Amino acid sequence: MAGEKLETVAVVEEKDKSPKIKSFGDFLDFIKRELKPRGNIATPFNIISLPIMLLGYVFIVLRLTTGLGKPITNLSQEYPWGLWIGFDVVTGVAFAGGAYVLCFIVYILRAEKYHPIIRATVLNGFLAYCFYAGAIVLDIGRWWNIYNPMVGNQFGVNSVMFLVAWHFFLYMLAELVEFSPAIAEWLGGRRIRKILGAMTLGAVIFGITLSTLHQSGLGALMMMAKSKIHPLWFTEFIPILYFVSSIFAGLSMVIFEGSISHKVFAYQIDEHHNKQYEDILVGLARICSVAMFGYFFLKLLLVVHEHALQYVNTTMGFWWLLEVIGFVLVPCFMFLRGAQRKNLALIKFAAIITMVGIILNRLNYTFIAYNWYVPLSEKYWPSPIELIVTASIILTEVWTFRWMVNRMPVLTEPPAWAKAMEEH
Amino acid sequence: MDRRTFLKIIGSGVAGAVGGNLLTPGRTLARENPSAKEFYGILVDTTRCIGCRRCELGCSEVNGLPLPNISESTNETVLKTLRKTSDTQYTIINRYETKEGTIYVPRRCMHCNQPGCVAACPVKAMRKREAGHVTWDVNCIGCRLCMISCPFDIPKHEYSKAFPRIQKCNLCYDRFNKGELPGCVEVCPTQALLFGTRKQILEEGKRRIAANPDKYVDHIYGEYEVGGTSHLYLSAVPFEQIGFRKDLGTVPYPEYSTGFLYAVPFIFVLWPIAMLGINRATKKGNGEAKEEHPGEHEDKGKH
Numbered sequence: 001m002a003g004e005k006l007e008t009v010a011v012v013e014e015k016d017k018s019p020k021i022k023s024f025g026d027f028l029d030f031i032k033r034e035l036k037p038r039g040n041i042a043t044p045f046n047i048i049s050l051p052i053m054l055l056g057y058v059f060i061v062l063r064l065t066t067g068l069g070k071p072i073t074n075l076s077q078e079y080p081w082g083l084w085i086g087f088d089v090v091t092g093v094a095f096a097g098g099a100y101v102l103c104f105i106v107y108i109l110r111a112e113k114y115h116p117i118i119r120a121t122v123l124n125g126f127l128a129y130c131f132y133a134g135a136i137v138l139d140i141g142r143w144w145n146i147y148n149p150m151v152g153n154q155f156g157v158n159s160v161m162f163l164v165a166w167h168f169f170l171y172m173l174a175e176l177v178e179f180s181p182a183i184a185e186w187l188g189g190r191r192i193r194k195i196l197g198a199m200t201l202g203a204v205i206f207g208i209t210l211s212t213l214h215q216s217g218l219g220a221l222m223m224m225a226k227s228k229i230h231p232l233w234f235t236e237f238i239p240i241l242y243f244v245s246s247i248f249a250g251l252s253m254v255i256f257e258g259s260i261s262h263k264v265f266a267y268q269i270d271e272h273h274n275k276q277y278e279d280i281l282v283g284l285a286r287i288c289s290v291a292m293f294g295y296f297f298l299k300l301l302l303v304v305h306e307h308a309l310q311y312v313n314t315t316m317g318f319w320w321l322l323e324v325i326g327f328v329l330v331p332c333f334m335f336l337r338g339a340q341r342k343n344l345a346l347i348k349f350a351a352i353i354t355m356v357g358i359i360l361n362r363l364n365y366t367f368i369a370y371n372w373y374v375p376l377s378e379k380y381w382p383s384p385i386e387l388i389v390t391a392s393i394i395l396t397e398v399w400t401f402r403w404m405v406n407r408m409p410v411l412t413e414p415p416a417w418a419k420a421m422e423e424h
Numbered sequence: 425m426d427r428r429t430f431l432k433i434i435g436s437g438v439a440g441a442v443g444g445n446l447l448t449p450g451r452t453l454a455r456e457n458p459s460a461k462e463f464y465g466i467l468v469d470t471t472r473c474i475g476c477r478r479c480e481l482g483c484s485e486v487n488g489l490p491l492p493n494i495s496e497s498t499n500e501t502v503l504k505t506l507r508k509t510s511d512t513q514y515t516i517i518n519r520y521e522t523k524e525g526t527i528y529v530p531r532r533c534m535h536c537n538q539p540g541c542v543a544a545c546p547v548k549a550m551r552k553r554e555a556g557h558v559t560w561d562v563n564c565i566g567c568r569l570c571m572i573s574c575p576f577d578i579p580k581h582e583y584s585k586a587f588p589r590i591q592k593c594n595l596c597y598d599r600f601n602k603g604e605l606p607g608c609v610e611v612c613p614t615q616a617l618l619f620g621t622r623k624q625i626l627e628e629g630k631r632r633i634a635a636n637p638d639k640y641v642d643h644i645y646g647e648y649e650v651g652g653t654s655h656l657y658l659s660a661v662p663f664e665q666i667g668f669r670k671d672l673g674t675v676p677y678p679e680y681s682t683g684f685l686y687a688v689p690f691i692f693v694l695w696p697i698a699m700l701g702i703n704r705a706t707k708k709g710n711g712e713a714k715e716e717h718p719g720e721h722e723d724k725g726k727h
Contacts, residue, residue, distance in 0.1 A: 069583035077510065077580050080568035108699050110706045141566025141581055141588040145547070148565050154548035160681050161569045162546035163688065201703065209695040213688055220684035224540040224573035224677050227669065239684050 018188030018415050030187070034407050049395045056392020059385050063138055072385050079367050079380035084139040086366030088390055090218050091359050092132025093168075094242070097250025099125025099175060100211035101287075107204045114280055116273055119182055119410045120261060121254050124401065126175040131397040133168050138389065160220045167214035174207035185418045186408040194421055216243040222365050230369040231308040232320040238365075241298065248291040249358040251284050252351040259348050261411065264402075268411045282339050285347040288354065289335035296328045316372055323364065327357025463537065463556030464600065465654030466609060467625035468530055469632065470666065471639060472616035475503060475517055475528035479608035479617065483515040483532075486596060486607035506667065509533075511580040514593040515608050518667055524660040529667060530608070530617070533558060533578045533593035534646060535654035537622075540677030541570035541579055550579075550590070556622065556654045557597040560590045575650055575672045595654070622654055629658055651676030 019030050063072045075082050102121045105111045137143050149156070149165040156162040177199050184193035219242030226234055235241070262269060262277065269277075303309055311317050334350035337343065364370075367380045382390075405411055413419070477494040484491050490512050492502075503519040508531075510516075515532040535558050541550045542558065549564035560579070566588060570579045582588035596606035604610070609617040618625055626647060633640045645663045646653035650672050657663070664670045 065586060067584060067586040067588055068581075069585075073583075075581075075583060077508070077571070077577070080571040080581060104699075108703050108706070110703075136567075139567075141568065141583075141590075142564055143566065145563060145565040148547045148563055154563055156546040156548045158543045158678065158685070159546040159569070160684065161544060161567055163685070165546055205696050205699045205703075208699060209692060212695060213691055216684065220681055221569060222572070223680040223684065224544060224575075226677075226680055227575050227672055228572075236680070236683060239687075 018185065018417070021188055027187075038406060049399070052388065053392045053395050053399075056389045056395075059389050060138060060392070063385075063389070064143065068139075068141060071383060074380055074383040074386070076378075076380065078371055078374055078378060081139075081366045081370075082380055083363075083382035083386045083390060084135055086363045087359065088132045088135035088393060089139070090366060091249075091362040092128055092135070093215065093218060094246045094249040094358055094362060095253040095355070096125040096128035096132070097211065097215055097246035098254035099178075099250065100208045100215075101247050101250050102254065103178065103204045104208050105287075107201060108208070113276070113283060116276055117254065117258060117280055119179065120258065120405070122175060122178045123182070123404060123410055124253070124257055125250075126172065126179055127397050127401055127404075129168060129172045129175065131393050131400075133172075135390075135393055136168075160217055160223070164214050164217045164221065167210045167217065171207055171210040171214065174203045174210060177203035178207065181418070182408045182410060182414070185414050190417060190421075193418055197421060211246075212243060215246040216240060218242055219365075222370075225370065228371050229365065230311070230316050230320075230372040231306060232303060232311050232316060233364055233369045235302040235306050237298070237302055241295070241302075244291060244295045244298065245358060245361065248288040248295070248354060251288050251291075252354040252358075255281060255284055255288075255348060255351040256355060259344075259351075261405070265405055265411050268405070270413075278342070278344060281344055281347055282342055285335040285339040285350070288350070289332050289339065292328055292332035292335065292354070296324065296332060299324050299328070316369065319364075319368075323357060323360050327353060327360060331357065462621040462623055463535075463654050464595070464620065465535060465556060465622045465625055465656060466595075466606065467618040467620070467629050467656050467658070469616050469618070469629075469658045470527055470529050471658065471660050472614045473517070473528040473530060474614055474616075475499065475519055475526075476613060477502070477517055478611045478613060479515055479530055480513065480517060482607040482611035483593070484513065486599060487514060489513065503528075509578060509580065509593070511582045511584075511591040514591070520666045522661045522665050527659070527661065527666050529657075531667070532608070532655070533595070534576050534650075535593075535595055536650055536677065537652040537654065538650075538676035538678050540573035540575060540650075540680075543678035543681065544569040544573035553597060555600060557595040557600065558592075559594040559597050560592060562589070564590055566590070573677060575669070575677060622652075622656075625656055629656055632658060648674045650674070651679075 019026070021027050021030055059072070066072065068075055073082055073084070099122050102114055102118055106114050106118050137146055140146060148154070149162050150169060177196065180196040181193055181200070184190075184196055216239035219238035219240075222229060222234075222238055223236070258277070258281070262274070303312075312321065331350040331353040334346055334353065338346035338350055360368075371379075409415065409418075414422075477492065477499055480492050481494050483489070492513070503517070506518050507513075507516045515530060517528050517530050520527045520529065535556055537556075539550070539552055539558050542548075542552050544550070545564075546567065546569070547563050547565055549561045550558065550570050551561065552558055566581070568579075568581055568590075570590060571577070571581060578592050580591045582591060596604070599606060605619055606617075609619045618628060620628070626644065629644045629647075633642055633644070639660060640658055641660065641662055643659075643663065645657040645659070645668055646655055651674060657668070659666060
């Protein structure tokens with residue numbers, strides 16, 4: 001016991017590299033220093049991703065100055081929503097769901113086992129909202145009016161879109177608060193770290209409530225497309241399906257992102273954490289398989305309930321079966337098997353299949369099973385520019401994530417002074 | 425401002441944003457405008473339409489849209505394909521060959537009594553005016569949920585423009601305020617279009633069906649569809665034969681999303697309470713948190 005205490009003190013002296021920021025000038029110097037890249041710049045990832053990102057930025061400027069028409073996007077009067085909403089925003093937000101699920105597990109249920117991955121997950125969620133939900137700026141036709149639902153020269157309180165817009169905005173603030181202790185530790189702000197740390201539980205509760213509502217709200221956006229969405233997908237319970245699927249979509253993203261982070265940032269992670277991590281993955285796989293089975297059952301039940309069973313034996317029906325069995329039921333059992341046998345490779349593989357399934361599901365609602373009766377020649381396909389811009393946004397998010405992980409205590413342990421603060 | 429008024433304002437603002445005004449737009453407007461007497465609309469008698477496309481020209485003229493060529497030879501080619509309204513055409517005529525002969529059908533915004541597009545709009549750019557006109561305004565953010573939510577696929581987005589608008593028939597709202605007829609109605613040479621209050625034109629439609637039961641099918645499209653529309657159609661053949669959907673139901677479109685919106689205030693109240701409760705309940709050493717805290721960490725250290 002006494003030895004342990006001595007060790008802690010030693011660590012404090014040794015590891016406290018927090019900057020001493022006394023004035024605004026100090027702050028600017030610190031930021032300037034931190035903005036500089038670290039390590040080898042000419043990595044294969046950088047060499048491939050940078051040109052795609054730059055090309056994407058050019059197209060973003062073009063889109064904002066010339067509009068959404070061809071050749072920028074393939075959107076049409078039949079298909080008002082395409083890849084940018086369907087994938088970037090709607091799917092991106094589902095993938096960001098891991099943050100609220102883990103916050104619930106760690107801060108509300110106090111399952112301390114998952115604590116080591118909470119910061120990376122919250123950071124990922126926050127950045128996903130900034131970049132993917134932020135991509136909505138590109139998609140809305142009159143983007144210069146984007147602040148209108150907020151400042152309200154008119155509040156469309158009957159609109160699900162109004163609710164979703166507000167919730168995106170508020171949730172980003174909540175996630176920023178949840179992550180802010182890491183920023184305070186990075187800047188060495190002890191007093192502010194204490195205040196921000198005390199705000200975590202409030203932000204978590206607020207954030208989970210908002211998430212419940214806007215994850216399902218994204219589904220509710222499609223409610224008035226009743227006559228356009230194939231009966232196998234349309235049900236009055238779309239919001240609930242979106243909410244339930246966001247649980248395992250988010251956790252699959254946590255597994256996927258975590259397995260990459262643990263390779264890329266391996267040098268930041270100590271042996272003890274690595275051992276814990278296996279246990280965490282197995283736990284997440286269990287949660288996923290239970291949530292997915294519930295989701296699968298609900299899907300099946302709703303199709304029977306809506307009298308849509310007759311459509312299963314059609315082309316769209318086979319597509320539906322592929323989504324529901326191939327990308328929900330199969331990975332559900334893969335997660336279960338992987339958890340039982342502690343087979344991490346299987347769990348990671350299941351996570352990837354699940355994510356593909358979520359992409360299919362969200363795109364079905366936005367343009368594949370939407371206006372399904374339109375002849376194939378008039379169907380919407382993402383244009384090359386839409387794909388490049390999407391890739392560019394994802395890569396920018398990855399770059400930002402890497403920059404922050406390399407500088408802030410996300411995967412690494414917080415500085416000793418911050419840990420001491422948590423314990424009192 | 426004292427604290428009490430401040431709280432009152434915040435409280436009512438939050439309550440308004442979260443739970444208030446969840447009624448459907450039609451009802452909201454009726455409440456906000458007690459002076460509104462009746463929605464106006466157009467009765468379209470497809471048995472009278474001769475497909476001259478003068479309404480298309482008249483509409484484009486009064487709305488400053490590119491003018492269509494309506495010479496007889498152009499009409500012959502144009503009418504060969506079934507068209508939809510577009511961002512440069514608020515009204516179009518389609519031709520259908522049926523058992524009862526050739527039928528021409530003018531199509532434009534139906535001006536639903538409770539429009540899906542209005543309920544969809546996050547900034548009230550799309551509005552149901554007190555006399556029934558469904559209009560669009562420039563505070564629109566261009567999210568295009570109105571296009572997704574319209575059962576008749578009417579709102580059109582100007583994709584080709586850097587500063588796009590949503591384009592659709594507004595039942596000539598400005599002309600109505602000046603006491604003029606809609607552009608299409610004014611130029612119709614066969615009185616296939618009849619402008620009036622919804623009550624008047626509905627009665628007239630019923631009168632025509634009753635007077636000529638052999639000529640018309642006994643159905644006025646728009647009387648009950650999607651909760652009723654201000655555009656009403658008469659036809660000699662079942663409506664599905666002349667391009668109308670019969671599967672839209674009679675439920676006003678905004679009601680499809682009210683179920684979700686009603687759940688919002690409940691979740692907003694119940695979730696935080698439930699979560700705070702679970703958080704307290706899972707705390708080790710219930711109620712004596714401060715005393716127990718160091719012990720809690722010692723426990724963890726031993727694992």
